[in-house]
Amino acid sequence: MRAYGFKSNGGPEVLEEIQVPTPRPGPGQVLIEVAYAGVNFAEVQHRRGEFGEPDGPGGYDVPGLEVSGTVAALGSGVTGPVVGEQVAAYLPAFGGYAEFAVADADFVRPVGGLPLADAAGVPCVYPTAYGVLMDAGRLRAGETVLIHAAVGGVGSAAARIARAYGAARVFGTVGTGSKAQLAAGLGYDALFVRDEFEDAVREATVGRGVDLVLDPVGGPVRRAGLEVLAPFGRVVTYGDLGRHTDWTADVWDLWKNNRTLAGYNIGDVARRSPATIGEYLSTALSALASGALARVPPTVVSSSDVVEVHRRHEAGRTHGKTVLALAGHTAG
Template sequence: MRAIAFTETGGPEVLRLVDLPTPQPGPGEVLIRVAYAGINYGEVQHRLGDFGAPEGETVTGLEVSGRVVATGAEVPGRGEVTGSEVPGRGEGVPGRGAVSAEGADGLAVGDLVAAYLPDGGGYAEYAVAPAPFVFPLGGLDLRTGGGAALILTTAYGVLAGAARIGAGDTVLIHAAAGGVGSVAAQLARALGASAVYGTVSTPEKAEYAKRFGYDAVFVRDGFVDAVHEATGGRGVGIVLDPVGGPTRLASFDALAPFGRVAVYGEAGRHPDLHLPVLPVWKNNRTLTGYNIGDLSRRAPALLRTHALAALSLAASGDVRIDITDEYEPARAPEAHRVLEAGANKGKAVLAFSLSGV
């Protein structure tokens, strides 16, 4: 199968188009012929070595859409597949630990699905996913579904799980024009937010982000004053921050009493903050966090609940995923350069086995 892999950490140039054996699903796993793979900052982190050194030909990619072509043991609704549908046996491909399929709906060969891949592997023509993290597309098309499983689940999880959003909350979302930011604004509305604000790096991105239901979008420099002006000096109840560094620190000053800063990324690649506790206590502030990888290991059923709720809102049309760029697999390094430079808007995907899906 064709795949985008790397054997050493480094810049986008370490990503190469290679031919690898097709993986096979183990117990509780599903093999998917990939139509589209989402492009996310987590894959940049993987390539840079934030998740550890690569072991042999390492394939990144945290979300895909496609067709189920085989299921392993212990997968509800297990179907059979002929050998012609799944070439190769996957020898030489690093193994994955078995994941319980508890909580997964029935899956059958031929189903069109979106999937979250906590161990990567999505930048390929075939990918193996834990069954609990394989979701029906519902009304979504494959192209949209390729950019859905990670960003929708993350946006829903950080709002409902980490930030504990409630009716009437006001929300500020950093990186408002990105994949998560563009859906988080819509999800916040669906979950009861009374006002949603965003920050971006450029005026051009501000104009783009406004189409997703933001009350106002501010250029990030000076955002605290802009938030206080927009809220009559009160501040916001929730800040979603994937940026880190000075942006994260300043976010505390944008909070209303009992407001919470919910951290879910480190796109700015700043050194970690060392926050004193006394200002948190004396100003009625909360710091909380969301990490989908940790949730996949320790609370997979909760992750699945978040994903299904968010995908349902997307399938109904209440939340729109804006696929702005589509790349051929060999152009993955270019896609990573755009993402690292902060020049992306909306969601980008890699297009794989379209004719076979």
């Protein structure tokens, strides 16, 4: 089958079109004929070597954490979904940039009427957004939320979910002022330039601060997030887009100022609580299909343009969700 992978770590140019064996579903697995594959920053990290060197078939690794498509075959012990059903799936071991992908049945759910292009951007992004808000962040109705990397896939999903669960105000930060005009369309009260967000947050909250900060950036942004917390506020860290050197939080600072620093990693949840991923995936697909969550159509790009897509993601020149259209499907 046709796929897009890399044989050595490096820049976007290491991605190439390859031929690899079509996978077969094992016990508890589902084989999906892929229509669309979501693009995530973790796939940029995968390609760069932050998760190790490629060791897949023929020495190639195939990125791709989330897909949508049609069930082609079932492994033993799988009772649902059924062959021919349209589904979305999370792939914690990657493999989505291909004509076929295998997923554990725990991470596969029917799209429920949601267009396949939209559904491809759900399985990794939305369980992450729900997890950082509800599980790690302990969001409560009436609270104020600040979301870094606000116009990315997880950020824009989290803004809408926070509203749906009763957040009073939702702020975000962006890397450049040119993206601030996207605030209203994504459900934010305001977007602030990330390098200047501390004063802006204090002014917007009349000095009180925010109850919850969602931070995939790291480094100085993470440290500054602690400084803008309201009493009993929480910073949830779920990435390191800035590639900063790790730092150690001062427990006395947390204790004496009533602050909490929490973490969320979808890969760990998938290993130790797979049902949680499946439940959030079902919730998101249903809410998006019904309109309970506002649907923001993704940017659809041909899979043959995967190098340029990775280049744009790495440079921070995207907003919202981007999905790759596999053969026979429409790219916008």
